[in-house]
Amino acid sequence: MRFQSIRLKKTSLVILIFSLGVLATLGLMKALGREFNQGLGSGETSTSQTQKVVEEESAVIDVVNKVSPSVVSVAIENKQLFDPFFGFSGPREKQSGIGTGFVVSADGLILTNKHVVSLSGEKYIAILRDNNGGERKMPVVEINRDPFNDLALIKVDAGDLTPVELGDSDQLKVGQTAIAIGNALGRFENTVTTGVVSGLGRGVSPIDPLTGVAEKLDDLIQTDAAINPGNSGGPLVNTRGQVIGINTAVAEAQNIGFAIKVNIAKQLISDFKSSGGKISRPQLGIKYTHISRDVALLNEVPEGELVREVVGGSAAARAGVRVGDIITHLDGQKLTEENSLSLVIRTKKVGDPIKVRLWRDGQTLDLAAILQEAPTG
Secondary structure: OHHHHHHHHHHHHHHHHHHHHHHHHHHHHHHHHHHHHHHHOOOOOHHHHHHHHHHHHHHHHHHHHHHHHHEEEEEEEOOOOEEOOOEEOOOOOOEEEEEEEEEEEOOOEEEEOHHHHOOOOOOEEEEEEOOOOOEEEEEEEEEEEEOOOOEEEEEEOOOOOOOOEEOOHHHOOOOOEEEEEEEEOOOEEEEEEEEEEEEEEEEEOOEEOOOOEEOOEEEEEEEOOOOOOOOOOOEEEOOOOEEEEEEEEEOOOOOOEEEEEHHHHHHHHHHHHHOOOOOOOEEOOEEEEEEOHHHHHHHOOOOEEEEEEEOOOOHHHHHOOOOOOEEEEEOOEEOOOOOOHHHHHOOOOOOOEEEEEEEEOOEEEEEEEEOEEOOOO
């Protein structure tokens, strides 16, 4: 009996130890579960995290299905892909895309970049593809370029196109999702890339290899959504399928692309329609390079716009502006990197008088000019 009692006590002890071990393990697992769930976010479980990812993917798919039927490839017959802001890319084909555009009205009005359709004497074609792989080629019958911005409105003979929905770029927030759609490398139509709005109010000066001249672009959207040669002129859209920008350039670094704010394009479209199908912009008639404050101090000259060329017969030429002059003020506004000559001119209209203060050979001169219409061809 004594032996049996001892054996029972040992058995009970083993059971007790085993039970304590199970309870300790369950407690540890519960604690780890709490920490894991807390790591996912306040009240967010692994299931909800997965659901969130699926919802985000679904949103992108919905956007692509909505916008892609309105995106066109812009091409030239018998031309190798050439994008002035990116260079040559891709093999020579019978018909290569040089850029992208998107439909803004059912009657055949398409928005793209000015540098996509900058070559004169060429026959451009807009190629529209539907979600079923069908292809529709439409000759471009009219090109209207905006001399202020890297934008152009082209026209095709059609009355049944599906326009995109234009958003409001004034409401953009850094960090929000951005989706780029375009004719990547001139061969991969309607390529989709995703990212975020990385920054706002950026300025860049991409160089056009055809002329060697850098075109200053201001107040751009910066995004890390991949933008490649051929993407120029394509839409940058939000998760509601609204266009928020027009893809235009990349920096010499990874994951840095730029798009023109859609509100600038909306104003262009409105002016175009109200003027009976014409883009009218004022110009002073010079080519210039900005002299920053630091450079000005080092060279003992004022900050401003150094005139490199004066267009014959222009407002500047008639006012007496010369090559080598440094324009320091327009209508009393000091010209700086933040307040450039082009920004001041954009607030004026054709025919407006404008006061020009400049520095020449150590002297300050005040001239008067009447702004003329800038060519758009």
